[in-house]
Amino acid sequence: MSLVVQKYGGSSVADAQCIKRVAQRIVATKKAGHDVVVVVSAMGDTTDELRDLAQQVSPLPPPRELDMLLTAGERISMALLAMAIANLGQTAKSYTGSQAGVITTNHHGRAKIIDITPGRIRQTLDEGAIAIVAGFQGVSQDTKEITTLGRGASDTTAVALAAALGADVCEIYTDVDGVFTADPRIVPTARRIPQISYAEMLEMAACGAKVLHLRCVEYARRYSVPIHVRSSFSTKPGTWVADPEVMRKVATSGVADVPSRSFEEGEMEQPIISGVAHDRSEAKITVVGVPDKVGEAARIFTTLADAEINIDMIVQNVSGVATGRTDISFTLPRADAQQAMAALARIQDEVGFERLLYDDRIGKVSLIGAGMRTNPGVAARFFQAVAEAGVNIEMISTSEIRVSLVVDEDDVDAAVAAAHRAFDLDADQVEAVVYGGTGR
Amino acid sequence: MSLVVQKYGGSSVADAQCIKRVAQRIVATKKAGHDVVVVVSAMGDTTDELRDLAQQVSPLPPPRELDMLLTAGERISMALLAMAIANLGQTAKSYTGSQAGVITTNHHGRAKIIDITPGRIRQTLDEGAIAIVAGFQGVSQDTKEITTLGRGASDTTAVALAAALGADVCEIYTDVDGVFTADPRIVPTARRIPQISYAEMLEMAACGAKVLHLRCVEYARRYSVPIHVRSSFSTKPGTWVADPEVMRKVATSGVADVPSRSFEEGEMEQPIISGVAHDRSEAKITVVGVPDKVGEAARIFTTLADAEINIDMIVQNVSGVATGRTDISFTLPRADAQQAMAALARIQDEVGFERLLYDDRIGKVSLIGAGMRTNPGVAARFFQAVAEAGVNIEMISTSEIRVSLVVDEDDVDAAVAAAHRAFDLDADQVEAVVYGGTGR
Structure with missing residues (x-):
């Protein structure tokens, strides 16, 4: 029998009416002959x-x-949700993260999943019942304390459970139709993407696409879990996140209809631009006048790592030959900036840098797609489009499938729109199947 | 070191401001040199x-x-509450019923405590921290499911924990000053009772005094836990619930000041009227024309017991010699009345009774005090006072330390006031120390 894991976010269960509608969808899935495990977030704004x-x-x-x-x-x-399902004549049992066997590290507020031991969930399925599992939470391995996995981590719970149970698909229900080539609020002509690879989705999520949580995509890639991101407000297909090999398996299992081209390899060797992502949640710190000798950069970033601060882009300018000193800039979540500045100030004398600069009026715009590295024209076309929109570039960072720019916060919308146009991503110019993109 | 268990009800933690005030009281207790375990209910109307x-x-x-x-x-x-305590510089750790080792039967909604295994609580105290425990909840022994103990059962959690930990006192904080000789809303001259025995408090609780839950007093008596019922809004002493032997131990431990006469035996052989309790939550069912032969009453009450309905007073009239039939009346919680009527209707043919009568416009007024049985004048004086107030008596039931009357619902206030006066319980006529009474 096929097994479907479904995850519903806070907006899908915001009130009694929403919960009843979600219950109907779950019961319909069960009645279609699937075993169903549901992961659920807190109602609406409860967490806040x-x-x-x-x-x-x-x-x-x-x-x-x-x-x-x-x-x-x-x-x-x-x-x-379990009550609403019972009211429709099916048996459902709800389980906390701890009861569902979500074993984590004991880092409160941002625990990581170590293992899933879903004995009670399996037993519930064996009894023919629907299992409801609390997202976002677990129990620490050593101390048996209740932990949370951090903001938005219910997606990760769902994918981890899908992996542990060997589910055929992990459906992530949200309030948008899937992943788009750009944020539709900025680019109205943005298109839904039927299928995207794990690697590209990872870059999308890392670059500000909010529809899926980064950790959830990492987990899905590691365990080859096919994700179907779709709206809880319609029955339309959404965006499949999986590599071709995994999509082939989904098509064979018959658990869902999949986009016909989703497991073809596409036009090899041609750059396939996925979409344009943006992120306004970061700040930039510049360490000015770092003595240009071995180990100084390591000292700085070890200090930040010890403070558990996640760094994003890092750029080191060419060392001034005359001064023997260099500047190091990096971006990081604004929420961590104060802590980072304090940590760096404490090692100023030891490292011997001159001063710290802080700028939180920045935004990041990223172009994502396969085959970029081997097609140098892509980056040039991106820079050109942004320049023609009158936007100044402050930092550049690249990976094999991504080019990211840091620009003034006020220029983000213009840069996104210009890039979307330059790569023919607009709806009236593009093929039905576009690989990659950004949601909101 | 002395150990104090404190229980705070929903109205004591109704909002952030209340929680901060309760935190201060807890920290003050801790700073006075006691180990502290706190049992807490849900905030205000959360459960509803x-x-x-x-x-x-x-x-x-x-x-x-x-x-x-x-x-x-x-x-x-x-x-x-744990956060508010931490904010005052003390360490506090909160535990669910399951984590605190509250092991129960698996009867959801009204589980009973089977055992307490407070390993984590002890460890928390050993670390010098304050332990906060969720009232009202536990985990079932066999199925490891989350259970609740039923309405108002946080008091029971507190007393059970106090017993398991060998606490010196269990303080029950509420929104009144203690247990009173009658409901002050009906009898404005009612007085706070400094100390009352377990047996009398049990009768009080069973007869409608709402300040303490019946099960909690039963538990306290079985394990000799001294209870101090007091207001969370003042530091005044409240009412001690314990037998003289237990009060002597409290006085010796020095954990609290106790009423000076609380462990004297009082004037032996004299009836000591405790107070007047009342209850408007019951209904009366009369089974009319029950064949007067062996086993019929047993058949009726076994049926009700199987339906898990708690019966209060039972009165069987003298059998009519001519008819060979009798009437059996009993009172029960109104909430259970519909179920009881249905269960009895199902055995009508089998038992052969004539019909069922139902009356929910009744009230129960009870006089409670030691030494009643050996002082027959007490009941007579009670009946006389009620009659002089123009109140008709429908049913009578007695125990060694209680006389209860069922009257018309509208006559309850008049009967309570008349009895309170007749036994010199009014504040301007009574000694400072009165044993027994009723709260609200």
Whole structure:
């Protein structure tokens, strides 16, 4: 029997009415002959409301207690969803992350999944019932404490469970129709992408596409879990995230209709531009006047790593021959900037750099697609389009399938639109199947 | 070191402000040199709001899922309370019923505590931290499912934990100053009772005094746990619930000041009237024309017991010699009345009774005090006072320390006031120390 894992986000279970509609969709899947495991987020703004409550009693709540508090959110939505399903005549049992066997590290607030031991979930399926699992939460391996996986990590719970259970597909339900070639709010002619590879989706997510969480795509790639991102408000197909080999397996299993071209390799050797992603959540720090000798950059980034700060782009300017000093710039989440500045200030004397510059009025625009490295014209065309839109480029970073630019925050929309146009991604100029893109 | 268990009800943790005030009281207790374990209910109306949500998705939610849902309530309040304590510089760790080792039967919605295995709580105390435990909830022994103990059962959690940990006192914080000789809303001259025995408090609770839950007092008596019922809004002493022997131990431990006369035996052989309790939550069912032969009453009450309906008073009239038939009346919670009527209707032919009468316009007024049985004048004086108030008595039931009357619902206030006056319980006529009474 085929097994479908479905994940519903907070907007899909925002109130009783939404929960009842989701229950109908789950029951329909069950009645179509599939075993069903559902991963659910907290209702609507519950998590934010709980955070507000925490702020009201303490400006700096202990992470253990914050996790205990926030996990109440999914507990409420999962129990209500199980009730709504029962009301439609099917049996459903809800399980906390801990009960579902989601074993994590004990880093409260951003725990990582170590293992899934889904014994109770399997038993529930064997009994012919539907299993509902709380997303976003788990239990730490050593200390048996309740943990959360960090913001938006319910997607990761769903993919990890799908991998552990050997599910045929992991459906991620959201409030958009899938992954798009650009944010439709910026580029109205942006198109839904029927299928995208793990690698390109990873770059999309890392570059600001918000429809899927980065960790979830990493997990899916590692365990070859096919993801189907789709709207909980319609029955239209969405975007499949998987490599051709995995898509072939989905087509064979018959668990779902898949885009006909999704497991062909495409035109080899031709660059296939996936889409344009953007990100306004980062800040830029420049370490000015770093002595140009071995180990200084390592010292700086080790310090940041020790503070558990995730760095994104790093650019080091050519060393000034006369001064023997160099400047190192990097981008990072704005939320971590204050902590990073403090950590760097503490090693200023030791490293001997001159000063720190901070800029949070930046945005990142990224072009993603296969075959870029071997087609140098792609980057040039990207820079040209952005320049013609009157946008100044502050930093450049590239990977095999991505070119990212840092620009002024106010120039992000213009740069995205210009790039989307320059690579013929607009709806009236493009083929039905476009590989890659960005959602919102 | 002394150990204090404190229990705070929903109204004591209704919002962030209340939670901060409770945190201060807890920290003050800790700083006074005591180990502290806190049992907490859900905030204000949270439980009712969650029940409403359940009703919106399903008219008859599965009990397992309802328990999963409702337990989110204490999870929120206990985490917030731990945060508020941390903000005052003390370490506090919150634990669900399951984590705290509250092992129960698997009867969802009204599980009973089988055992407490408070390993993690002890460890938390050994680390010098304050332990916060969710009231009202546990985990079933066989199926490892999340259970709730039923309405108002956080008191029971507190007393059970106090017993398991060998606490010196279990403080139950509420929104009144303690247990009173009658409901102050009916009898404005009612007085707070400094100390009352387990047996009398049991009768009080069973007869409608709402300040303490019946099961909690039963548990306290079985394990000799001294309870101090007091207001979370003041530091005044409240009402001690314990027998003299237990009170002597509290006085010796020095954990709290206790009423000076609380462990004296009082004037032996004299009836000591505790207070007047009342209850408007019951209904009366009369089974008319039951054949007067062996086993018929047993058949009726076995049927009700099988339906898990708790019966209160039972009165069987003298059998009519001519007819060979008798009438059996009993009272029960109104909420169970419909189910009881249905269960009895199903055995009508088998038992051969004539018909069922139902009356939910009744109230129960009870006089509670030690030494009643050996002082027959007490009951007579009670009946006389009620009669002089113009109130008709429908049923009478007595125990060693209680006389209960069923009267018309509209006559309850008059009967309570008349009895309170007749036994000199009014504040301006009574000694400072009165044993027994009723709260609201």
